[in-house]
Amino acid sequence: MKSAVLVFPGTNRETDIAGAIERSAGIKPHMVWHGDSDLPKVDLIVVAGGFSYGDYLRCGAMAAHSPIMREVKARAEKGVPVLAVCNGFQIAAEIGLVPGVLMRNAHLQFVCSDVNLKVESSQSLFTHRYQAGQVIRVPVAHAEGNYFADDDTLKRLEDRGQVAFRYCDSTGDVTAGNPNGSIRNIAGVFNDTKTVLGMMPHPENATEALFGGTDGKPLFDALAAALV
Amino acid sequence: MKARVHVTLKTGVLDPQGKAIGNALHRLGFPEVGDVRQGKFIELELAETDADRAKSRLDEMCRKLLANTVIENYRIELVS
Amino acid sequence: MKARVHVTLKTGVLDPQGKAIGNALHRLGFPEVGDVRQGKFIELELAETDADRAKSRLDEMCRKLLANTVIENYRIELVS
Amino acid sequence: MTTWEQNPPVKLPNEPAITPQIVAEHGLSPDEYQRVLKIMGREPTMVELGVFSAMWSEHCSYKSSKVWLKKLPTEAPWVIQGPGENAGVIDIGDGQAAIFKMESHNHPSYIEPYQGAATGVGGILRDVFTMGARPIANVNALRFGDPEHPKTRHLVGGVVAGIGGYGNCMGIPTVAGETSFHRAYNENCLVNAMTVGIARADRIFYAAAAGLGNPVVYVGSKTGRDGIHGATMASAEFTEDSESKRPTVQVGDPFVEKLLLEACLELMETDAIVAIQDMGAAGLTSSSFEMADKGGLGLEIALDKVPMRETGMNPYELMLSESQERMLMVLKPGREDEARRIFEKWELDFAVIGRLTDTRRMVLRWYGDVVASIPIPPVVTEAPVYERPWTATPLPPALDAATIAPPKDYADALLQLVGSPDQCSKAWIWRQYDHLIMGNTAIRPGGDAAVVRVPDGNGKALAITSDCTPRYCQAHPETGGRQAVAEAWRNLTAVGATPLACTDNMNFGNPQKPEIMGQFAGCTMGMAEACTTLAFPIVSGNVSLYNETQGRGILPTPVIGGVGVMKDVTRCVDIATREAGLVLVLIGETRGHLGQSIYLRDIQGREDGPPPPVDLTVEKRNGDFVRSQIQAGHVAACHDLSDGGLAIALAEMAMAGGTGLTIAIPEDAGCPVHAYLFGEDQGRYVMAVRPAVADAVLASAAAAKVPATRLGSSGGAALTVEGVLAISVADLRRTHEAWLPAYMEVRS
Ligand SMILES: Nc1ncnc2c1ncn2[C@@H]1O[C@H](COP(=O)(O)OP(=O)(O)O)[C@@H](O)[C@H]1O
Numbered sequence A: 001m002k003s004a005v006l007v008f009p010g011t012n013r014e015t016d017i018a019g020a021i022e023r024s025a026g027i028k029p030h031m032v033w034h035g036d037s038d039l040p041k042v043d044l045i046v047v048a049g050g051f052s053y054g055d056y057l058r059c060g061a062m063a064a065h066s067p068i069m070r071e072v073k074a075r076a077e078k079g080v081p082v083l084a085v086c087n088g089f090q091i092a093a094e095i096g097l098v099p100g101v102l103m104r105n106a107h108l109q110f111v112c113s114d115v116n117l118k119v120e121s122s123q124s125l126f127t128h129r130y131q132a133g134q135v136i137r138v139p140v141a142h143a144e145g146n147y148f149a150d151d152d153t154l155k156r157l158e159d160r161g162q163v164a165f166r167y168c169d170s171t172g173d174v175t176a177g178n179p180n181g182s183i184r185n186i187a188g189v190f191n192d193t194k195t196v197l198g199m200m201p202h203p204e205n206a207t208e209a210l211f212g213g214t215d216g217k218p219l220f221d222a223l224a225a226a227l228v
Numbered sequence B, C: 001m002k003a004r005v006h007v008t009l010k011t012g013v014l015d016p017q018g019k020a021i022g023n024a025l026h027r028l029g030f031p032e033v034g035d036v037r038q039g040k041f042i043e044l045e046l047a048e049t050d051a052d053r054a055k056s057r058l059d060e061m062c063r064k065l066l067a068n069t070v071i072e073n074y075r076i077e078l079v080s
Numbered sequence D: 001m002t003t004w005e006q007n008p009p010v011k012l013p014n015e016p017a018i019t020p021q022i023v024a025e026h027g028l029s030p031d032e033y034q035r036v037l038k039i040m041g042r043e044p045t046m047v048e049l050g051v052f053s054a055m056w057s058e059h060c061s062y063k064s065s066k067v068w069l070k071k072l073p074t075e076a077p078w079v080i081q082g083p084g085e086n087a088g089v090i091d092i093g094d095g096q097a098a099i100f101k102m103e104s105h106n107h108p109s110y111i112e113p114y115q116g117a118a119t120g121v122g123g124i125l126r127d128v129f130t131m132g133a134r135p136i137a138n139v140n141a142l143r144f145g146d147p148e149h150p151k152t153r154h155l156v157g158g159v160v161a162g163i164g165g166y167g168n169c170m171g172i173p174t175v176a177g178e179t180s181f182h183r184a185y186n187e188n189c190l191v192n193a194m195t196v197g198i199a200r201a202d203r204i205f206y207a208a209a210a211g212l213g214n215p216v217v218y219v220g221s222k223t224g225r226d227g228i229h230g231a232t233m234a235s236a237e238f239t240e241d242s243e244s245k246r247p248t249v250q251v252g253d254p255f256v257e258k259l260l261l262e263a264c265l266e267l268m269e270t271d272a273i274v275a276i277q278d279m280g281a282a283g284l285t286s287s288s289f290e291m292a293d294k295g296g297l298g299l300e301i302a303l304d305k306v307p308m309r310e311t312g313m314n315p316y317e318l319m320l321s322e323s324q325e326r327m328l329m330v331l332k333p334g335r336e337d338e339a340r341r342i343f344e345k346w347e348l349d350f351a352v353i354g355r356l357t358d359t360r361r362m363v364l365r366w367y368g369d370v371v372a373s374i375p376i377p378p379v380v381t382e383a384p385v386y387e388r389p390w391t392a393t394p395l396p397p398a399l400d401a402a403t404i405a406p407p408k409d410y411a412d413a414l415l416q417l418v419g420s421p422d423q424c425s426k427a428w429i430w431r432q433y434d435h436l437i438m439g440n441t442a443i444r445p446g447g448d449a450a451v452v453r454v455p456d457g458n459g460k461a462l463a464i465t466s467d468c469t470p471r472y473c474q475a476h477p478e479t480g481g482r483q484a485v486a487e488a489w490r491n492l493t494a495v496g497a498t499p500l501a502c503t504d505n506m507n508f509g510n511p512q513k514p515e516i517m518g519q520f521a522g523c524t525m526g527m528a529e530a531c532t533t534l535a536f537p538i539v540s541g542n543v544s545l546y547n548e549t550q551g552r553g554i555l556p557t558p559v560i561g562g563v564g565v566m567k568d569v570t571r572c573v574d575i576a577t578r579e580a581g582l583v584l585v586l587i588g589e590t591r592g593h594l595g596q597s598i599y600l601r602d603i604q605g606r607e608d609g610p611p612p613p614v615d616l617t618v619e620k621r622n623g624d625f626v627r628s629q630i631q632a633g634h635v636a637a638c639h640d641l642s643d644g645g646l647a648i649a650l651a652e653m654a655m656a657g658g659t660g661l662t663i664a665i666p667e668d669a670g671c672p673v674h675a676y677l678f679g680e681d682q683g684r685y686v687m688a689v690r691p692a693v694a695d696a697v698l699a700s701a702a703a704a705k706v707p708a709t710r711l712g713s714s715g716g717a718a719l720t721v722e723g724v725l726a727i728s729v730a731d732l733r734r735t736h737e738a739w740l741p742a743y744m745e746v747r748s
């Protein structure tokens, strides 16, 4: 699997996710600086976590308008898979790669903690190594992960199985365990072709037993298996 | 020319910051406070002298960057 | 009664937000933008009919909570 | 003879004449001003006066503390760089070095908690990456006033958000710290931040300038009018009118600092840098003097070349500004363009502002005119040093545990303690800190020390902790100093690490009072002794004095930041007893010391008695034994005993692991039950030993002459002390986790 991890000024989880990809795919991703003119031809594009441009106006707003994101959008429209985590999700939402927006956490604080996630669908190239309904434990670390979309959008998402993960408690109850106020406990969503996944939690920080557990690893294994 | 842009959440969009401020004001002994909404307020200097042109450029800035029109409204005001 | 409060950074205080917005606007093709400052904007409903009393209460709210007078100024405006 | 002497510096427009009042406003005593006149041979200009004021402030010159700090041991075979540089450097093997330091931002945090704390983190990060290290962990030691004090909640909220705001954006995990409350900090909260970084041992960058004619380069953010007089503010006791000092608070920009970090590390990959120094307190003044002095050279700076954020700035402001996120470097000749390209790629300002000279003078120019010309060596060598008078605090008479009442109900007492402001869970705090980024956090906040894997380090890890028990330091400074070091050492040991070195942050009141100076002296002597015996040298540190308001000083608070190494990260253990059947072994001798204990203070409402004695030989013997058992893989969980003694330690182990523990108090305990459970005797640990090796562990303890007592075992859902108390782990947890969020919920 050839992959590219985008690096904006202020991105800070690129090494974490590159490590996770390498552990599953056995090959290091290309690290692509936002200012580099061309994005290499890859099987997977990753938009990593952090505080692009300081995230001072609105999370992801400034990175969303960078030339490289225009290119990412064009590739995604041609079907190239995109994994957008945390700040990546915020950027992807800003440019409409995935539906919805991410607002300030309801309690207004940054939250770093393990959360439980219910895998809503195993029918995607990102989640086929999980079972639908499975509860996994991975961390979140963000101040603006409060997912919001209007009712029509939500209905469409749910009808088409585009909700990838929901926050839940350890028993899988998706009315509990919400760390940020996200509507309907949504933690991650697909685009309508399920080739783009945007999610707030950090599966990359749950890929080694001693360092956060391994519940995030199947996601990278799944990509490595699907994108050979 | 100087301009001011106000960016506010659309009605219907939950405003946790506004709510938190409202609650804090109640606790601090301001029971008269009802609904509170928080927005952003951006002041810009513009090298532009024509008001109409400035407005249309500002409108573009808002749509492109300053506001997320999915959840936010914006209002432009020329000051001088 | 409805009130608006604008909270802005004092002159001389670094405004990383404003700076970042200015840079982003330049990159997006708005070279006419000069200095940018970002502030907060708070709208409040008040169960109060007397303008003077409202103003003095708002002033207290600003000093106690809404503004950090170490680095911020505030401006109160009664809307209706 | 250089030209400046024939032509004295040009005065700035409207420059006031120097009056005694102006001298006093610059924090210089009349004596100190006489020294200035002697060094200068004439009346200084305002710019020059500002420079002296900054350089001779307590913060920059350590004038009250220097004579005592010299007593601290700073060497060991693994120490690469001790105090005197931006941060301390130790060898951790595999060609790698750990670089770390702690620094206070107490006064700014009290005035503006968010920005004060944030810029404190920014400052300590720069100290570490300026030496070539990539930061891998942040630590914060916080002391707040009485929770009931009207300002406390606001300070807690702002400080925590500020620390998180900066560290999270930088992408450095904040993995450890401490937080406590006491009315003595009502008007002076303490915010001490520590950063640990990793560098190649053969690529450490220092501040000493070298190479006549080499360019002096300014990088980072532009200079504004922030924090002018910040350095003098940090050294002045607060008075009622501290409000008027408010505009001196700086605002941090963590995004720019992240860029600065990446740009500096990128440039450091080349060999273009001769010397580098961050601009911290007293900004351009202290950084330029330090570089030139260490290199035995002179410096000429064109201040008009400094990137400025505002119009109309003058040389005085430029020299004293404490704008954040700036660095000063000396480059090899001809390497300016290469460096400029890197900084411009990262969208940072870059300006060549001066050259190194051989005059040993600091010559400052403003559009060509000389506005200051100061001989460098005397500013440093003739800086005032005070041997301030001091009086020792006598050791309070012993308190017999038998004279102290037992609690009315043991279970209630333990619940009260686990739910008290000082002993409750601090998860509300560390959840706001990204403690997982970088993916190397093996032991998260909530235990004894954090454990962070070293990148590219062959599976080794660093253990990191910060510790101090101010009430012990207050009761008997020497014991308190010894205890702070011992506790840090013990916390590193308890995870299985080998303690290597520490940094300190000395927070005290007004040193011009003999009792306060006596606290400083006593703590330092105690620390020195402990560091020597435990082979745990101090490699860096910071002093914050005048933490005093209207005559009331804080508790003496010498915070120790300890760093240890684990060769194999998979061997580390935390405090959580996660499984049933583990054998609980108490290591160390229990005498039931209740003087200055948490039990005495929080259950009996008394703050008296002597602190527990610290026998360093015993400390070392017990700790070495515990470490050997952890490293041998015999131990499933381990916790040292500190505040609240055995009862609190067991409760914390049970809560962390979600499994019950049952113990029986030995028949031959030798002290009353409440003293056995809550006594704070030092040098102790509880190990949860794997059952198959329990007998062997006890036998090797006996062979090593280490007191070891089999207390009981893990299992069930309650913490039980037979015949004394039984509390479900769920109840313990609920109480433990309740206080802080509930307290902060009522936000102001
Ligand atoms: N401000 C803080 N930031 C991060 N971690 C903290 C903070 N305050 C307390 N902690 C964590 O809480 C745990 C308990 O702290 P403390 O009671 O001081 O431990 P100890 O008694 O072992 O020194 C430790 O893991 C410590 O790192």
Ligand SMILES: [Mg+2]
Binding pocket: D447, D448, D449, D491, D639, D640, D641, D642
């Ligand atoms: Mg401990």
